[in-house]
Amino acid sequence: MLEIKNLHVKLEEEDKQILKGVDLSVEAGKVHAIMGPNGSGKSTLSYVLSGRDGYAVTQGGATLEGEDILAMEPEERAAAGLFLAFQYPVEIPGVGNMTFLRTALNAQRKARGQEEMSAADFLKLIREKAKTLQIDAEMLKRPVNVGFSGGEKKRNEILQMAVLEPRMCILDETDSGLDVDAMKLVSDGVNALRDACRGFLVITHYQRLLDHIQPDVVHIMADGRIIKTGGPDLALEVEKNGYADILTEVA
Amino acid sequence: MAVPQVKQDATEARLAGIALPEGAGWAVTARQAALARVREMGLPHGRDEYWKFTRPDTLIAPQAPSAALFDAGEAPLFGARDRLHVVFRDGVFDAAASDPLELAGIEIERLSDAMARDIHWARDLYGTLEARGQTPVARPLAALNTALATDGLVIRVTGKPARPVSLSYLHDSETSDVHLHHVIRVEPGAELTLLENGPAAARFNKVMEVDIADTGVLHHVRAQGRDHERRAVTGSFARLGAGSVFKSFTLTVNGVLTRNECVIELTGDDAVAHVAGACLGDGADFHHDDTVFVTHDAVNCESRQVFKKVLRNGATGVFQGKILVKSGAQKTDGYQISQSLLLDGDSQFLAKPELEIYADDVACSHGSTSGAIDETALFYLRARGVPERQATDLLVLAFLAEALEEIDDDSIAEELTDRLKAWFDRRA
Ligand SMILES: Nc1ncnc2c1ncn2[C@@H]1O[C@H](COP(=O)(O)OP(=O)(O)OP(=O)(O)O)[C@@H](O)[C@H]1O
Numbered sequence A: 001m002l003e004i005k006n007l008h009v010k011l012e013e014e015d016k017q018i019l020k021g022v023d024l025s026v027e028a029g030k031v032h033a034i035m036g037p038n039g040s041g042k043s044t045l046s047y048v049l050s051g052r053d054g055y056a057v058t059q060g061g062a063t064l065e066g067e068d069i070l071a072m073e074p075e076e077r078a079a080a081g082l083f084l085a086f087q088y089p090v091e092i093p094g095v096g097n098m099t100f101l102r103t104a105l106n107a108q109r110k111a112r113g114q115e116e117m118s119a120a121d122f123l124k125l126i127r128e129k130a131k132t133l134q135i136d137a138e139m140l141k142r143p144v145n146v147g148f149s150g151g152e153k154k155r156n157e158i159l160q161m162a163v164l165e166p167r168m169c170i171l172d173e174t175d176s177g178l179d180v181d182a183m184k185l186v187s188d189g190v191n192a193l194r195d196a197c198r199g200f201l202v203i204t205h206y207q208r209l210l211d212h213i214q215p216d217v218v219h220i221m222a223d224g225r226i227i228k229t230g231g232p233d234l235a236l237e238v239e240k241n242g243y244a245d246i247l248t249e250v251a
Numbered sequence B: 001m002a003v004p005q006v007k008q009d010a011t012e013a014r015l016a017g018i019a020l021p022e023g024a025g026w027a028v029t030a031r032q033a034a035l036a037r038v039r040e041m042g043l044p045h046g047r048d049e050y051w052k053f054t055r056p057d058t059l060i061a062p063q064a065p066s067a068a069l070f071d072a073g074e075a076p077l078f079g080a081r082d083r084l085h086v087v088f089r090d091g092v093f094d095a096a097a098s099d100p101l102e103l104a105g106i107e108i109e110r111l112s113d114a115m116a117r118d119i120h121w122a123r124d125l126y127g128t129l130e131a132r133g134q135t136p137v138a139r140p141l142a143a144l145n146t147a148l149a150t151d152g153l154v155i156r157v158t159g160k161p162a163r164p165v166s167l168s169y170l171h172d173s174e175t176s177d178v179h180l181h182h183v184i185r186v187e188p189g190a191e192l193t194l195l196e197n198g199p200a201a202a203r204f205n206k207v208m209e210v211d212i213a214d215t216g217v218l219h220h221v222r223a224q225g226r227d228h229e230r231r232a233v234t235g236s237f238a239r240l241g242a243g244s245v246f247k248s249f250t251l252t253v254n255g256v257l258t259r260n261e262c263v264i265e266l267t268g269d270d271a272v273a274h275v276a277g278a279c280l281g282d283g284a285d286f287h288h289d290d291t292v293f294v295t296h297d298a299v300n301c302e303s304r305q306v307f308k309k310v311l312r313n314g315a316t317g318v319f320q321g322k323i324l325v326k327s328g329a330q331k332t333d334g335y336q337i338s339q340s341l342l343l344d345g346d347s348q349f350l351a352k353p354e355l356e357i358y359a360d361d362v363a364c365s366h367g368s369t370s371g372a373i374d375e376t377a378l379f380y381l382r383a384r385g386v387p388e389r390q391a392t393d394l395l396v397l398a399f400l401a402e403a404l405e406e407i408d409d410d411s412i413a414e415e416l417t418d419r420l421k422a423w424f425d426r427r428a
């Protein structure tokens, strides 16, 4: 599904190399987790994949179902099925949540040559998805993320994911800021989307999320590289001993 | 102060060969007085304090630059409303296209008819509010209008008419040079909504004198026409009595040159005046200027100025706004915000916000900002699949929303917002 090969990325504005050869492939139907110390490049990887400005790919590449996604505009990547749940969801004053989501959904459908969804069908869809994530109607009326608590913003990201039904989902620290109950809600939301044709890349610092969203593969990222890959046990090891052992082991 | 020779020359060049329109004695007197004011002040010059950002030459040239006609290919705004519809074609009242001038709660007639009559209530107002608005800042083009205008409406609001008065300004001649003058008197407790729509002329000079008696209310919403080459200079002069309300909103899209002046005098306690504007400018030949002067001369009045401009491809926006609080105008609540969204580095916003306060117990604030599109928000929208153009449009609408919210009637605000969306969609 998602193939990342020897990806080198530097900042566009300054001569700072952030990703130094990332190799990673996420198969359809699988959940991969990425853990790693602060500043190791996890969010950068997610931004580069989704097309944010400010980064320059100096070597390597990435494909989504065989297509070179790095050559696409951000909106084309979204239409191709890529979704990033942001570590810091953005507030957009003046743009209503419903308008935002409906515009996004219909833009994606249009790009894929599908018919736009009617207002009535959309309302039905979003009500149903919001209900399972316990997002109330009042929140949907407000401007995108404005005045939302940290946890509400994260739930809103998952709502968007549930409505847009992307094929490849990247979740950047979606668990941070969530209380225990919200963590369960969000995980249920993610698990509900798990199926044979969808891939997940879950960035997290904590085992707790992985208790709910059981990963198939766990990667450790440090200093812009994947330095170790293993099964679910690897996350448990990090939880118990931190990164010191792993870092010395590969050094 | 003597008028500099260059200004005298330009003024006389403009006035050469012009004869004042005929009418009743009082009308002739008012026009002569206005013409004297024009000569006394001289027509605007680029060195005048409030003309530094906007070049007046094409507005004062003897010959109006021509303006190509523009067919928007869409239903005119406000057309679907239940309204009293009045049409002016290149500044001339079009009786055939208009509804009969009858509406319960108002007296309405054509300016030329009123000015032909020896006795008329408009006599006390025509040119009076405009003349009051000449100090401390001269507005010579408004005086020129008072001198030359023959057409327009005089409206006396005595009740609360069920329908708005809706004016359509059609532009049929590429060379039309028009002076239109309305006089509106809102009697105590009366209330009217006045809508204006259309480009009006190649060069349009409009003055609206508004006298609102105690507890009267006037809502004013206008959309200036989208003809790319049209020029407009407008002056709204409003005097507010105690507990009265004046709310005015203007939407401007296109037009090479627009100068909207608004002069408001709060003369009775507890009066409320809101002026707002939303403007969309595209291209180096777009120049839009809001010049507002609000005078607080009574206790416990509220004034709000909310102006938003979206500028791209080298467009220029100007805002000159002043709040003057006279001594004794205690408990004044004055607010002013002017903001521009610059969609590229070529566009510019020039702002001159001013506060002048001679009372000690007042709350006045003003702010002016100029900013680019929020790149983080733009990326967030695009990452959800919204194409760049459409995402920008969403953010532009969000930016303008704050000005559109100043319109009290939600259905009118919605109609303007929907129209903006439709324009965006069509271009996309
Ligand atoms: N635009 C930028 N300007 C300057 N430095 C940047 C920029 N983007 C990323 N960096 C730097 O790149 C490194 C990687 O950052 P990134 O946000 O990808 O880390 P992370 O692994 O997601 O960390 P965390 O676990 O704290 O979220 C950091 O040192 C960060 O400061």
Ligand SMILES: [Mg+2]
Binding pocket: A042, A043, A044, A087, A172
């Ligand atoms: Mg991060």
